Amino acid sequence: MPAERVDPRVVLLCVLAFVTIQAATPIEEWPRFVGYGALLLAAVLWSRVSVAWLLKRLCLALPFLIAVATSALVVRPSAETAVRLPGLGVEVSAPLLVLLGSVAAKATLSIIALSLPVTLWDFPTLLRALQSLRVPRLFVMLMGFMWRYVYLLGDEARRMVQAREARGSWGALARRVRVTGAMTGSLFLRGYERAERVGQAMVARGYDGRVRLMAPLRRLRVGEAAGVVVVAAALCAMRLA
Amino acid sequence: MNAVDVEDLSYTYPDGTPGLRGVSLAIPEGACAAMVGPNGAGKSTLLLHLNGLLNGNGQVSVFGRAVHEDLRAARQMVGLVFQNPEDQLFMPTVFDDVAFGPLNLGWPEERVREEVARALGAVGLEGYESRSPHHLSLGEKKRASIATVLVMDCRLMVLDEPTTGLDPRGRWQFIELIRGLDQTKIIATHDLDLVRELCDTVVILDEGRLVAHGPTTEILADHKLLAEHGLARPADG
Numbered sequence: 237m238p239a240e241r242v243d244p245r246v247v248l249l250c251v252l253a254f255v256t257i258q259a260a261t262p263i264e265e266w267p268r269f270v271g272y273g274a275l276l277l278a279a280v281l282w283s284r285v286s287v288a289w290l291l292k293r294l295c296l297a298l299p300f301l302i303a304v305a306t307s308a309l310v311v312r313p314s315a316e317t318a319v320r321l322p323g324l325g326v327e328v329s330a331p332l333l334v335l336l337g338s339v340a341a342k343a344t345l346s347i348i349a350l351s352l353p354v355t356l357w358d359f360p361t362l363l364r365a366l367q368s369l370r371v372p373r374l375f376v377m378l379m380g381f382m383w384r385y386v387y388l389l390g391d392e393a394r395r396m397v398q399a400r401e402a403r404g405s406w407g408a409l410a411r412r413v414r415v416t417g418a419m420t421g422s423l424f425l426r427g428y429e430r431a432e433r434v435g436q437a438m439v440a441r442g443y444d445g446r447v448r449l450m451a452p453l454r455r456l457r458v459g460e461a462a463g464v465v466v467v468a469a470a471l472c473a474m475r476l477a
Numbered sequence: 478m479n480a481v482d483v484e485d486l487s488y489t490y491p492d493g494t495p496g497l498r499g500v501s502l503a504i505p506e507g508a509c510a511a512m513v514g515p516n517g518a519g520k521s522t523l524l525l526h527l528n529g530l531l532n533g534n535g536q537v538s539v540f541g542r543a544v545h546e547d548l549r550a551a552r553q554m555v556g557l558v559f560q561n562p563e564d565q566l567f568m569p570t571v572f573d574d575v576a577f578g579p580l581n582l583g584w585p586e587e588r589v590r591e592e593v594a595r596a597l598g599a600v601g602l603e604g605y606e607s608r609s610p611h612h613l614s615l616g617e618k619k620r621a622s623i624a625t626v627l628v629m630d631c632r633l634m635v636l637d638e639p640t641t642g643l644d645p646r647g648r649w650q651f652i653e654l655i656r657g658l659d660q661t662k663i664i665a666t667h668d669l670d671l672v673r674e675l676c677d678t679v680v681i682l683d684e685g686r687l688v689a690h691g692p693t694t695e696i697l698a699d700h701k702l703l704a705e706h707g708l709a710r711p712a713d714g
Contacts, residue, residue: 359569360569360570360573360607360609363569380568380569380573381567383569384566384567384568384569384609384610384611385567387611388563388611430563430564433559433561433564434564434567436525436530436559436564437557437559437564437565437567438567438577439530439552440528440530440552440555440557440559441552441577441578441581441625441626441629442549442552442553442578442581442582442629443577443581444581448580448581448583449573449580450573450576450580450586450589451586
């Protein structure tokens with residue numbers, strides 16, 4: 237069956253189980269991560285998601301990796317934990333190296349797994365699936381707002397950059413920083429004012445603080461629920477075996 | 478019966494800026510009234526009082542009922558369409574946006590689905606239910622904004638600057654759409670062509686005061702009045 241024809245709730249639950257279980261596995265048990273990776277690879281092949289797109293998504297993990305890598309290089313290791321990096325001649329802390337490996341493995345697997353449902357279904361479908369899985373309605377609504385307005389804020393930021401470019405060159409670094417700071421502040425204020433107007437538009441249509449959304453999707457079928465249980469059980473077995 | 482009765486309404490913004498100063502006004506049921514005036518005249522401030530978003534000093538009644546006595550009823554009767562559709566359309570899909578008001582009114586879901594389909598059909602957006610508002614053209618966004626209040630069976634349609642930003646073709650299509658609505662209409666606008674086309678009465682506000690109220694033909698023929706309030710080119714000299 238093509239992946240996109242599976243109920244999105246089934247995939248969301250499987251992804252949640254995968255992310256939780258692999259994140260709870262100590263990196264010292266690294267052979268288990270090979271198993272997780274193989275399972276994820278099978279899921280990627282089945283979903284026919286573009287590998288190039290997934291690799292781009294992995295950039296999200298970079299800030300965490302850079303933070304850990306920097307601390308590994310900066311923190312002075314004690315004599316007992318120091319290991320010399322072959323070729324570089326630098327001594328780093330062994331626990332920090334392990335932490336770097338752990339962050340790299342877990343972030344990579346989590347981001348790829350979480351990217352699958354986002355690629356297979358549009359965001360409103362996923363919101364409905366989350367609502368159906370009893371995620372609090374306020375949270376679902378806030379995610380909906382975020383998705384609705386993030387592009388709009390992006391457009392506003394782009395227009396501000398164009399206006400800045402149209403009015404001359406960049407100048408010195410200090411001036412650039414000042415201008416970028418002012419633009420960020422202005423963007424924040426615009427967002428705040430928009431939030432006030434959206435609030436008025438909501439109240440004008442009867443919103444009284446209680447979130448009411450349409451009833452979510454049908455109940456999960458027995459076969460679908462069983463599928464989630466099988467995947468979760470397989471993951472537990474990989475973690476505990 | 479009057480659709481709107483406003484008596485001696487004054488409102489001052491929290492920063493001390495006066496928004497309205499003793500405005501009294503009556504709009505009969507079935508009318509199409511234009512509200513014109515320069516920027517900062519108090520047009521939007523007055524409109525926000527009509528379904529209780531602002532609460533100034535004075536009396537505001539809609540179809541004979543004081544707005545603040547029954548806000549829920551007022552918000553069903555008065556469909557307020559904001560100037561910028563990006564503020565009016567805040568949900569992830571057009572369906573969710575149009576269904577937002579009916580769900581707040583507690584309508585059963587089957588009825589909500591039927592009414593959403595009817596409202597989208599009335600504004601020419603059949604089949605747009607699953608589209609994201611972000612991907613609509615400005616004209617489509619304005620139509621969807623009308624659907625979000627039309628769906629609530631409102632009796633008074635209040636439109637703030639409805640034709641702003643539309644190209645000439647989109648503007649005329651939108652004017653025809655508004656003309657086809659049966660509700661009593663109040664339109665705040667700077668677009669005097671729209672006023673000439675659609676409205677039977679004109680209200681002029683300036684600096685928070687009502688300065689003129691009368692038939693469209695009379696008000697628009699009074700160039701001195703229009704020029705005094707920034708609505709026409711000032712007379713030479």
